[in-house]
Amino acid sequence: MACSRNDPRIDYHMDENTRMSDKSGTTANTVWHAHKICRHHREFLNGQRACLLWFTGLSGSGKSTIAGLVEERLHEQRKLTYLLDGDNVRKGMNGDLGFTDADRIENIRRIGEMSKLFVDAGVITLSAFISPFRSERAAVRDLMREGDFIEVFVDAPLDTCEGRDPKGLYQRARSGEIKNFTGIDSPYERPDAPEIHVVNDGSLSPREVADQVVGYLRQRQFI
Ligand SMILES: Nc1ncnc2c1ncn2[C@@H]1O[C@H](COP(=O)(O)OS(=O)(=O)O)[C@@H](OP(=O)(O)O)[C@H]1O
Numbered sequence: 001m002a003c004s005r006n007d008p009r010i011d012y013h014m015d016e017n018t019r020m021s022d023k024s025g026t027t028a029n030t031v032w033h034a035h036k037i038c039r040h041h042r043e044f045l046n047g048q049r050a051c052l053l054w055f056t057g058l059s060g061s062g063k064s065t066i067a068g069l070v071e072e073r074l075h076e077q078r079k080l081t082y083l084l085d086g087d088n089v090r091k092g093m094n095g096d097l098g099f100t101d102a103d104r105i106e107n108i109r110r111i112g113e114m115s116k117l118f119v120d121a122g123v124i125t126l127s128a129f130i131s132p133f134r135s136e137r138a139a140v141r142d143l144m145r146e147g148d149f150i151e152v153f154v155d156a157p158l159d160t161c162e163g164r165d166p167k168g169l170y171q172r173a174r175s176g177e178i179k180n181f182t183g184i185d186s187p188y189e190r191p192d193a194p195e196i197h198v199v200n201d202g203s204l205s206p207r208e209v210a211d212q213v214v215g216y217l218r219q220r221q222f223i
């Protein structure tokens with residue numbers, strides 16, 4: 001399917017929002033290069049509207065499970081997706097970061113920038129990270145174009161998460177073996193106004209919860 005420069009469905013103006021943020025000012029002597037092929041061309045090619053689904057919640061709340069099921073549903077509908085997941089990213093690009101507040105802030109900053117690149121590639125991006133601080137989630141939202149950032153609060157009570165404890169981390173945090181564990185001795189700031197708030201306390205199956213997220217995407221015509 002060709003994408004000509006006369007296609008009325010495409011906004012060919014350079015997207016200001018594809019510029020990387022520079023809070024430190026260290027890129028003052030670099031100049032943004034506007035390439036001919038932009039996000040809109042890639043979305044056209046992919047036959048979809050890109051967005052960022054940002055899953056936040058306690059460890060064990062079900063972020064990975066729900067995000068994975070949502071991705072499967074999208075894949076079945078021939079949508080191009082990519083799922084960035086806390087444990088996986090920390091094994092690679094963010095392998096140098098731990099769980100102090102400062103490291104979590106840097107973790108989310110890098111993931112926000114990376115998510116933005118995926119969205120710019122025209123991909124429906126799913127990012128599943130505890131992302132415990134409101135200010136960092138707001139910073140990622142600010143990186144994105146209005147309407148592209150969909151915050152999904154995976155809400156499960158701490159005692160439910162602790163009861164699941166699939167990796168035995170809560171037990172180790174309670175015994176003091178792991179420090180700065182979210183919900184134990186490190187804070188989790190609940191979202192004030194997430195686009196999607198799913199309660200994943202076990203009263204619904206993961207599939208039913210994932211359906212709520214897919215329903216939102218359908219209702220808002222992302223898919
Ligand atoms: N101290 C501490 N606190 C919270 N979580 C811990 C900790 N140490 C290791 N883990 C494991 O790391 C996963 C969370 O990584 P994230 O990158 O999502 O965390 S954060 O957003 O930077 O807060 C998290 O994965 P999930 O359980 O999938 O959330 C844990 O497996």
Ligand SMILES: Nc1ncnc2c1ncn2[C@@H]1O[C@H](COP(=O)(O)OP(=O)(O)O)[C@@H](O)[C@H]1O
Pocket residue numbers: 057058059060061062063064065066128164166200201202203204205206209
């Ligand atoms: N709705 C649910 N009902 C029962 N168990 C669930 C539900 N959602 C997730 N789980 C289970 O809870 C555990 C933690 O889920 P996970 O997706 O790894 O959470 P997170 O990524 O937030 O740490 C897993 O063992 C998963 O199978």
